[in-house]
Amino acid sequence: MLKLENISFTVPCATGGRTILQGMNLDVPEGKIVVVTGPNGGGKSTLAKLIAGIETPTSGRILLDGADITAKSITERSRLGIGYAFQQPVRFKGVRVLDLLRLAAKKPLDVDEACKYLAAVGLCAQDYVEREVNSSLSGGELKRIEIATVFAKASKVSIFDEPEAGIDLWSFQSLIAVFKEMRHEIKGGSIMIISHQERILNIADEIVVLKDGGIFKQGPRAAVLPMLVGTPLAVGGCPKGGQGRSGKC
Amino acid sequence: MLNLDNVQKALLKELTGVADFLKGAFNVRANGASALRQSTDSIRIVPKKDCEGFDIFIAPETEGERVHIPVVMTKSGMKETVYNDFHIGEGADIAIVAGCGIHNCGGDDSQHDGVHRFWIGKDAKVKYVEKHVGAGDGKGRRILNPVTEVHQEEGSVLEMEMTQIRGVDDTTRTTTADLAAGARLVVRERLLTGGKERALSAYTVNLDGKGASADIVSRGVAQGESFQRLDVRIVGNAPCTGHTECDSIIMDKGRIVAVPALEANDTDAALVHEAAIGKIAGDQLVKLMTLGLTEQEAETEIINGFLK
Numbered sequence: 178m179l180k181l182e183n184i185s186f187t188v189p190c191a192t193g194g195r196t197i198l199q200g201m202n203l204d205v206p207e208g209k210i211v212v213v214t215g216p217n218g219g220g221k222s223t224l225a226k227l228i229a230g231i232e233t234p235t236s237g238r239i240l241l242d243g244a245d246i247t248a249k250s251i252t253e254r255s256r257l258g259i260g261y262a263f264q265q266p267v268r269f270k271g272v273r274v275l276d277l278l279r280l281a282a283k284k285p286l287d288v289d290e291a292c293k294y295l296a297a298v299g300l301c302a303q304d305y306v307e308r309e310v311n312s313s314l315s316g317g318e319l320k321r322i323e324i325a326t327v328f329a330k331a332s333k334v335s336i337f338d339e340p341e342a343g344i345d346l347w348s349f350q351s352l353i354a355v356f357k358e359m360r361h362e363i364k365g366g367s368i369m370i371i372s373h374q375e376r377i378l379n380i381a382d383e384i385v386v387l388k389d390g391g392i393f394k395q396g397p398r399a400a401v402l403p404m405l406v407g408t409p410l411a412v413g414g415c416p417k418g419g420q421g422r423s424g425k426c
Numbered sequence: 427m428l429n430l431d432n433v434q435k436a437l438l439k440e441l442t443g444v445a446d447f448l449k450g451a452f453n454v455r456a457n458g459a460s461a462l463r464q465s466t467d468s469i470r471i472v473p474k475k476d477c478e479g480f481d482i483f484i485a486p487e488t489e490g491e492r493v494h495i496p497v498v499m500t501k502s503g504m505k506e507t508v509y510n511d512f513h514i515g516e517g518a519d520i521a522i523v524a525g526c527g528i529h530n531c532g533g534d535d536s537q538h539d540g541v542h543r544f545w546i547g548k549d550a551k552v553k554y555v556e557k558h559v560g561a562g563d564g565k566g567r568r569i570l571n572p573v574t575e576v577h578q579e580e581g582s583v584l585e586m587e588m589t590q591i592r593g594v595d596d597t598t599r600t601t602t603a604d605l606a607a608g609a610r611l612v613v614r615e616r617l618l619t620g621g622k623e624r625a626l627s628a629y630t631v632n633l634d635g636k637g638a639s640a641d642i643v644s645r646g647v648a649q650g651e652s653f654q655r656l657d658v659r660i661v662g663n664a665p666c667t668g669h670t671e672c673d674s675i676i677m678d679k680g681r682i683v684a685v686p687a688l689e690a691n692d693t694d695a696a697l698v699h700e701a702a703i704g705k706i707a708g709d710q711l712v713k714l715m716t717l718g719l720t721e722q723e724a725e726t727e728i729i730n731g732f733l734k
Contacts, residue, residue, distance in 0.1 A: 229716055231716075251716055252720050260716070267707070267712075269731055269732075270732050271645075271731035272731035276731060280714065280727065309731075
C-alpha cells in the first residue's frame with residue numbers, strides 16, 4: 178500500500194548538512210499495523226513527516242497504491258489517503274472539537290456520530306464536542322482529540338507519532354483498543370505508529386527499528402520484538418513528554 | 427413588508443438575522459428617517475423632540491422580549507448622528523438588537539454616528555447585539571462611529587456582542603460604562619478589517635460598586651493594509667473583579683495596536699489583562715492541511731473559528 182524507495186533526507190547546517198535518513202526502503206502492507214521504534218534522533222518523526230508531506234525528501238520516492246506521491250502537497254496526500262497525528266497537537270482558539278472532527282470526517286457530524294470517535298479515546302462526547310480546542314484542554318485531552326480526528330478521517334494509511342506521550346491519565350489498554358478498533362472499522366487501512374512502548378509494539382504486525390538514519394531491523398513482531406524487550410527501544414527510550422529531534426540540526 | 431428597496435431589505439436581513447422581528451418592538455431607520463416603528467405594551471419607542479433618535483422605555487419586569495433598532499443607509503453622501511436612549515426598568519430581562527448597514531455605491535462618503543445610552547435598572551438583565559455591515563462598490567467611504575454609554579444599577583447584567591466583519595472603511599467606537607454594586611458587564615467584540623480599513627475601539631469601564639465585575643474580550647483580524655487599535659481601560663474603584671483580553675491575528679500588511687490598561691483605586695480590586703498579537707501559526711495550517719484542507723481553506727477555517 179505505502180512504499181518508500183531509497184528515501185534520504187538531509188538538513189542544511191553550518192558544517193554542510195546533517196543526514197537524518199539515508200537510502201531508506203520500507204513497505205507498509207495493506208491492513209497491517211507497523212510500529213516504528215528506535216533511539217532518539219534516529220529519524221522516526223522525520224519519517225512520519227516525510228510521508229505526510231510536511232517535509233520533502235532530498236531524494237527517493239514515496240508511493241501510495243503504486244502512484245508516486247513524492248511531489249504531492251500535504252493537502253493532496255491527505256485527500257489521497259494519508260492521515261497524520263501530531264506528536265504535539267495544535268491548539269486553536271474558537272475552533273470546537275466538533276469542528277475538527279467534522280473537517281476530519283469530511284461530512285456534517287451530529288453529536289451522536291462525534292460521540293463514536295470521542296468515546297473511542299475515552300472522552301465523554303457531551304462534555305467535549307462544544308469545547309474549543311484551546312488552552313483550556315489539558316495536554317492529555319488534546320492528545321486524545323488528535324487521535325480521534327485521525328480516526329474520524331479514516332485514511333488508507335494513518336500515522337501516529339508517539340501517541341502515548343502525554344496520555345498518562347488514560348490507560349494504555351484504551352489506547353491500544355483504539356488502534357484495534359480503527360483496524361476493524363477502516364477496512365484495509367494500514368496504521369503506522371511511532372513508539373518505544375512495549376505494549377504498543379505488542380500489537381504490531383511488523384516492527385521497524387530505525388537507527389542512525391536507516392533501518393536497523395525489520396520484520397514480523399515475533400521475530401523482532403524478542404530482540405528489543407528489555408532495551409530502551411521497547412520500554413520508553415524517550416523521556417515522558419519528550420520529543421524526537423526530527424529536522425533539527 | 428416595509429417600504430424599503432431590495433438593497434435595504436438585504437441589509438436589514440443581515441443585521442437582524444431573524445425574519446420575524448416585526449412581531450416585537452422595533453424601529454427601522456432607513457436613509458435618515460424612521461421607516462417603520464412599533465411599540466408593545468411593555469416597550470415604548472418615543473421619538474426625541476430636540477434631536478434625531480428615540481427614547482426606548484422598557485417596563486420593569488419585562489421578560490423575554492426583544493427590541494430591534496436597525497439602521498440602513500443606501501444613499502451616498504448621507505451623514506447623520508442619531509441618539510437612542512434605553513431606559514430599562516428594574517428586573518427586566520430583554521434583548522436589544524441594533525446595527526447599521528451601509529451600502530454606498532456613490533462617490534461621496536456615507537456616515538452614521540449612533541449614540542446609544544443605557545440606563546439599566548436594578549437586577550435587570552440585558553443582552554445587546556450590534557452588527558456593522560458595509561457593502562457597495564462606490565468610491566465613497568462607509569463610516570460608522572458608534573458611541574455607547576452604559577449606566578448599570580445594582581445587580582444588573584449587560585452582555586454586549588459587537589461584530590464588524592469587513593466593509594466599513596472607518597470606525598471609531600467609544601464605549602464607557604459605570605457599574606454599581608454587584609453589576610456585571612460582559613463584552614465580546616469581533617472585528618475583521620481588510621483593504622485600507624481603519625477601526626479604532628476604546629473602552630473605559632468604571633467598577634464603582636462592591637462586587638461589580640467586567641469581562642471584556644476583543645478578537646480582531648487585520649488583513650490587507652488595514653489598521654486596528656484597541657484601548658481597554660478598566661478602573662476598579664471598589665472591591666471588584668475585571669478582566670480584559672485583546673487577541674489579534676495580523677495578516678498581509680495589517681497593523682494592530684492593543685493597549686489594555688488597568689487602574690486599581692481599591693486594594694480589593696482584582697484586575698487582569700491579557701493581550702496577544704500574532705500571525706496564524708504554521709502548525710495550525712499544517713494540521714488542517716493534513717485533514718485535507720488547502721492552505722486557503724485552512725486559513726478561512728481558523729479565522730472563522732477565531733471570530734466566532
